[in-house]
Amino acid sequence: MHFAIIARDSKTPGTLEKRLASRPEHMEGLKTMKADGRVVDGGAMLDGDGNMVGSVMLLDFPDRAALDAYVATEPYKRDGVWGEVDIIEMRLVDWKKLMGQS
Structure with a gap:
Protein backbone atom coordinates (compact mmCIF):
# COMPACT_ATOMS: atom_id res chain seq x y z
CA MET A 1 0.00 0.00 0.00
CA HIS A 2 1.24 3.46 -0.82
CA PHE A 3 0.98 6.34 1.62
CA ALA A 4 1.81 10.04 1.50
CA ILE A 5 3.08 11.62 4.70
CA LEU A 20 19.36 19.32 12.22
CA ALA A 21 20.43 17.20 15.20
CA SER A 22 18.05 14.34 14.23
CA ARG A 23 18.74 14.54 10.50
CA PRO A 24 21.68 12.10 10.27
CA GLU A 25 19.66 9.32 11.94
CA HIS A 26 16.59 10.21 9.85
CA MET A 27 18.61 10.03 6.61
CA GLU A 28 20.29 6.72 7.54
CA GLY A 29 16.87 5.22 8.16
CA LEU A 30 15.63 6.50 4.81
CA LYS A 31 18.61 4.96 3.01
CA THR A 32 17.77 1.57 4.51
CA MET A 33 14.08 1.98 3.64
CA LYS A 34 14.91 3.04 0.06
CA GLY A 43 11.98 15.53 0.58
CA ALA A 44 11.93 18.52 2.88
CA MET A 45 9.21 21.15 2.78
CA LEU A 46 10.73 24.64 2.54
CA ASP A 47 9.56 28.07 3.59
CA GLY A 48 10.01 31.19 1.46
CA ASP A 49 13.58 31.58 2.70
CA GLY A 50 14.54 28.00 1.87
CA ASN A 51 14.49 26.77 5.47
CA MET A 52 13.30 23.21 6.15
CA VAL A 53 9.85 23.34 7.77
CA GLY A 54 8.50 19.83 7.25
CA SER A 55 8.68 16.63 5.27
CA VAL A 56 6.80 15.00 2.41
CA MET A 57 7.29 11.28 1.97
CA LEU A 58 5.80 8.72 -0.42
CA LEU A 59 6.12 5.31 1.19
CA ASP A 60 5.21 1.71 0.41
CA PHE A 61 4.20 -0.38 3.45
CA PRO A 62 2.20 -3.61 3.65
CA ASP A 63 -0.56 -1.92 5.66
CA ARG A 64 -1.42 1.08 7.83
CA ALA A 65 -0.35 -0.70 11.03
CA ALA A 66 3.17 -1.20 9.65
CA LEU A 67 3.32 2.44 8.60
CA ASP A 68 2.11 3.61 12.01
CA ALA A 69 4.81 1.49 13.68
CA TYR A 70 7.43 3.20 11.50
CA VAL A 71 6.11 6.71 12.19
CA ALA A 72 6.18 6.04 15.96
CA THR A 73 9.95 5.40 15.75
CA GLU A 74 10.82 7.98 13.06
CA PRO A 75 13.51 10.27 14.56
CA TYR A 76 11.71 13.47 13.56
CA LYS A 77 8.51 12.30 15.27
CA ARG A 91 -2.64 4.90 -5.44
CA LEU A 92 0.34 5.78 -7.61
CA VAL A 93 -0.12 6.41 -11.31
CA ASP A 94 0.99 3.50 -13.49
CA TRP A 95 3.04 5.72 -15.79
CA LYS A 96 4.08 2.96 -18.17
CA LYS A 97 0.45 2.01 -18.76
CA LEU A 98 -0.65 5.63 -19.04
CA MET A 99 2.07 6.39 -21.58
CA GLY A 100 1.22 3.29 -23.62
CA GLN A 101 4.39 1.42 -22.69
CA SER A 102 4.42 -2.21 -21.65
Missing part, protein backbone atom coordinates in the same frame (compact mmCIF):
# COMPACT_ATOMS: atom_id res chain seq x y z
CA ILE A 6 2.86 15.37 4.99
CA ALA A 7 4.57 16.34 8.24
CA ARG A 8 4.79 19.97 9.25
CA ASP A 9 7.48 20.85 11.75
CA SER A 10 6.45 21.98 15.21
CA LYS A 11 6.22 25.74 15.74
CA THR A 12 8.04 25.38 19.07
CA PRO A 13 11.24 27.47 19.28
CA GLY A 14 14.32 25.34 18.64
CA THR A 15 12.62 22.95 16.24
CA LEU A 16 15.05 23.66 13.38
CA GLU A 17 17.95 22.85 15.69
CA LYS A 18 16.22 19.59 16.70
CA ARG A 19 15.69 18.79 13.01
CA ALA A 35 17.12 -0.03 -0.37
CA ASP A 36 14.31 -2.36 0.71
CA GLY A 37 11.64 -0.58 -1.34
CA ARG A 38 9.68 1.21 1.38
CA VAL A 39 10.65 4.72 0.22
CA VAL A 40 9.22 5.78 -3.14
CA ASP A 41 10.25 9.45 -2.91
CA GLY A 42 10.28 12.40 -0.58
CA ARG A 78 10.29 10.83 18.29
CA ASP A 79 12.43 13.93 18.83
CA GLY A 80 9.55 16.41 18.55
CA VAL A 81 10.52 17.88 15.18
CA TRP A 82 7.26 16.98 13.46
CA GLY A 83 4.16 18.66 14.80
CA GLU A 84 1.12 18.03 12.62
CA VAL A 85 1.40 14.80 10.59
CA ASP A 86 -1.12 13.90 7.87
CA ILE A 87 -1.09 10.37 6.45
CA ILE A 88 -2.99 9.71 3.24
CA GLU A 89 -3.46 6.32 1.61
CA MET A 90 -2.95 6.69 -2.13
Whole structure:
Protein backbone atom coordinates (compact mmCIF):
# COMPACT_ATOMS: atom_id res chain seq x y z
CA MET A 1 0.00 0.00 0.00
CA HIS A 2 1.24 3.46 -0.82
CA PHE A 3 0.98 6.34 1.62
CA ALA A 4 1.81 10.04 1.50
CA ILE A 5 3.08 11.62 4.70
CA ILE A 6 2.86 15.37 4.99
CA ALA A 7 4.57 16.34 8.24
CA ARG A 8 4.79 19.97 9.25
CA ASP A 9 7.48 20.85 11.75
CA SER A 10 6.45 21.98 15.21
CA LYS A 11 6.22 25.74 15.74
CA THR A 12 8.04 25.38 19.07
CA PRO A 13 11.24 27.47 19.28
CA GLY A 14 14.32 25.34 18.64
CA THR A 15 12.62 22.95 16.24
CA LEU A 16 15.05 23.66 13.38
CA GLU A 17 17.95 22.85 15.69
CA LYS A 18 16.22 19.59 16.70
CA ARG A 19 15.69 18.79 13.01
CA LEU A 20 19.36 19.32 12.22
CA ALA A 21 20.43 17.20 15.20
CA SER A 22 18.05 14.34 14.23
CA ARG A 23 18.74 14.54 10.50
CA PRO A 24 21.68 12.10 10.27
CA GLU A 25 19.66 9.32 11.94
CA HIS A 26 16.59 10.21 9.85
CA MET A 27 18.61 10.03 6.61
CA GLU A 28 20.29 6.72 7.54
CA GLY A 29 16.87 5.22 8.16
CA LEU A 30 15.63 6.50 4.81
CA LYS A 31 18.61 4.96 3.01
CA THR A 32 17.77 1.57 4.51
CA MET A 33 14.08 1.98 3.64
CA LYS A 34 14.91 3.04 0.06
CA ALA A 35 17.12 -0.03 -0.37
CA ASP A 36 14.31 -2.36 0.71
CA GLY A 37 11.64 -0.58 -1.34
CA ARG A 38 9.68 1.21 1.38
CA VAL A 39 10.65 4.72 0.22
CA VAL A 40 9.22 5.78 -3.14
CA ASP A 41 10.25 9.45 -2.91
CA GLY A 42 10.28 12.40 -0.58
CA GLY A 43 11.98 15.53 0.58
CA ALA A 44 11.93 18.52 2.88
CA MET A 45 9.21 21.15 2.78
CA LEU A 46 10.73 24.64 2.54
CA ASP A 47 9.56 28.07 3.59
CA GLY A 48 10.01 31.19 1.46
CA ASP A 49 13.58 31.58 2.70
CA GLY A 50 14.54 28.00 1.87
CA ASN A 51 14.49 26.77 5.47
CA MET A 52 13.30 23.21 6.15
CA VAL A 53 9.85 23.34 7.77
CA GLY A 54 8.50 19.83 7.25
CA SER A 55 8.68 16.63 5.27
CA VAL A 56 6.80 15.00 2.41
CA MET A 57 7.29 11.28 1.97
CA LEU A 58 5.80 8.72 -0.42
CA LEU A 59 6.12 5.31 1.19
CA ASP A 60 5.21 1.71 0.41
CA PHE A 61 4.20 -0.38 3.45
CA PRO A 62 2.20 -3.61 3.65
CA ASP A 63 -0.56 -1.92 5.66
CA ARG A 64 -1.42 1.08 7.83
CA ALA A 65 -0.35 -0.70 11.03
CA ALA A 66 3.17 -1.20 9.65
CA LEU A 67 3.32 2.44 8.60
CA ASP A 68 2.11 3.61 12.01
CA ALA A 69 4.81 1.49 13.68
CA TYR A 70 7.43 3.20 11.50
CA VAL A 71 6.11 6.71 12.19
CA ALA A 72 6.18 6.04 15.96
CA THR A 73 9.95 5.40 15.75
CA GLU A 74 10.82 7.98 13.06
CA PRO A 75 13.51 10.27 14.56
CA TYR A 76 11.71 13.47 13.56
CA LYS A 77 8.51 12.30 15.27
CA ARG A 78 10.29 10.83 18.29
CA ASP A 79 12.43 13.93 18.83
CA GLY A 80 9.55 16.41 18.55
CA VAL A 81 10.52 17.88 15.18
CA TRP A 82 7.26 16.98 13.46
CA GLY A 83 4.16 18.66 14.80
CA GLU A 84 1.12 18.03 12.62
CA VAL A 85 1.40 14.80 10.59
CA ASP A 86 -1.12 13.90 7.87
CA ILE A 87 -1.09 10.37 6.45
CA ILE A 88 -2.99 9.71 3.24
CA GLU A 89 -3.46 6.32 1.61
CA MET A 90 -2.95 6.69 -2.13
CA ARG A 91 -2.64 4.90 -5.44
CA LEU A 92 0.34 5.78 -7.61
CA VAL A 93 -0.12 6.41 -11.31
CA ASP A 94 0.99 3.50 -13.49
CA TRP A 95 3.04 5.72 -15.79
CA LYS A 96 4.08 2.96 -18.17
CA LYS A 97 0.45 2.01 -18.76
CA LEU A 98 -0.65 5.63 -19.04
CA MET A 99 2.07 6.39 -21.58
CA GLY A 100 1.22 3.29 -23.62
CA GLN A 101 4.39 1.42 -22.69
CA SER A 102 4.42 -2.21 -21.65
